Amino acid sequence: MKATRSGNLAANVVAFTRLLRHRGLPVGPREASDALRALSAVDLLDRREVYVALRTVLVDSRQHFDRFDEAFREFWGAEEEETRPESQPPDGMTPEETAEAEQVLRKWLEAESQNPEGDETQETPGYSPAEILTRKDFSALSSEELHAITTLVTQIARRVATRMSRRMRAVRRAHLLDMRRTVRHSLRRGGEIMELLRRRRRIQKTQVVLLCDVSGSMDLYSRFLVQFVFALQHAVSKVETFVFSTSLTRVTDALSDAELSRALDRVARTVPNWSGGTKIGHSLRQFLELYGRQLLGDRTVVIVISDGWDTGDVEALEAAMRELNRRSARVIWLNPLLGGVGYAPLCQGMRAALPHVDVFAPAHNLDSLRRLERHLALPR
């Protein structure tokens, strides 16, 4: 029975994996071949078993379970129907059609990235009625303040740059004895150990990601905070800086100018929607999709600087924060409003984000930034 079916089964498994790939699951030929092997090892007439076997082989993370379930129902039929592995795959599964769909998708993505503002206003006309496309002038800066920030930030940055977990500190030693080289070396001296060779633990640099809110509600602070960001980027070698209001802009390169005023000028010219509305969730999602894989990891500290006033989708914000937290070593949220007397993080956006934040701290003046150092030193 298995023999007569296997030809069909193979074709179906391939078509099914293609559907999964289409739905964004990382499934390749190797998984397809594993799936086939798995199916040959289980009872094909037992729907539940087929389901469990395919999921075990084809899905590699729980977050994809839902998408898998949906595709499974669609492809192999709903629960009530009898399992018919031979049944025709649903429409849209021929390679040509898949290719076509991919093209449409790509076009759509390109269109969106070319014209983000257009899409934003269409989607949510109420939120940012007039996304202010002004370019801010940053030339007026108090030099003492700037100097103070730079000194302080260098201190803070040094704390961030060394990894901060307690576990690390327990094992970290300046020098470790390298017995292997010591013994080998001693051979030349007839086995006498004349010197102990040591090896150094490689210092692992922390990747810092700064996500700075520059929307209208942050106006009072963003000028000040951008200086902080500028100083931080120059004090730590691995910093990537992004600003966002309704969408995300990478400003690492713009800020890399050694001259603060020139850097700020470049930033102002790079960012299209300074002082516009705020869609934190959307912006964070953008970050996750475009830069997440490259920048996030167990050595990444993410610092979000925002007042949490989100005019976008709160659920999107929560989901993005959850993912951000899961994929990085630590998430620090600096909220300038937190410095205010009697402030409680009641606005929806802040409330949604808070459970996924490791450190929640104020950032409204120099003193709060100085205290930030202490927060950074906390074990996760």
Place this chain on the structure above:
Amino acid sequence: MHPEIARIQTMLGGEGYVADREIATAIYLSMSLRKPLLIEGAAGVGKTEVAKVMARALGADLIRLQCYEGLDATTALYEWNYQKQLLHIRLTEASDRTVEQREHEIFGEDFLLKRPLLEAITREAAPVLLVDEVDRSDSEFEAFLLEVLSDFQVTIPEIGTIRARTTPYVVLTSNRTRELGDALRRRCLYLWIEYPTFEKELQIVLGKAPGINADLAAQVAGFMQLVRQAKLEKTPGIAETIDWGAALMALHRDHLDRETIEETLGVLFKSQEDARVVRNQWLDLWLRGLERLRAESRPWSQALVERVAAEGALRR
């Protein structure tokens, strides 16, 4: 159900591990496809147990590699026995062998200390290799692990390449404190273990606390379901349930009431903050939920417990 899967389920049951179908199927596939099994799930759902029980059921040795931040390839793979090397150099001092010869001697297999990974691939009979809490290791180590798991061979510069005699059964566990790399994920079969259902947990309590009275066991299992609806710093897992059952028996309690629960709170909630929140915020609700459960006829079911939880606004 495939007879092999049923057999594994029974086998695990015989070892005191209540395995549902997902778990049994994943173990079976991992064994028959000879692919590593990556198990994820919250702390305390019995991920590590899977490997232990698998080893016992297969009659294989269990080799465990506990991961931690800073774990490096040397610690996981091999080390030279330096004392023995030094001794050997001394002993051969008088001989007329050249330095090169003596160097060659001390970097032979006799002087090699096998660490878990090397141990696992050089066994005569395939062992079960448990790579525990792989999410706690660094990504460099993960890359190294991936290499070993792909080829089942390691290269020691002084000796050469050692190829696995038999492919070990590999189980990796992760608590998802960080996201594992896609490459490692794709190398493995995947199993997600949920917190147990009421029925499963009841079975576990009855199995792990022999002699417990059926009423108390059901109350414990039901109560745990209510507890897991709350958002706590650390949700108690199966291990806590089992400990709790044992504690209650040691105190000769035959039912749950406020006093009993308060006395034994420390078994379930292991942080000051959780204990405080439970006392102030949840305990009354849970006790009311338990009352409502008691009014229902036995046997209780997962659906019933969930309904009670929903009615009593017991969700976070």
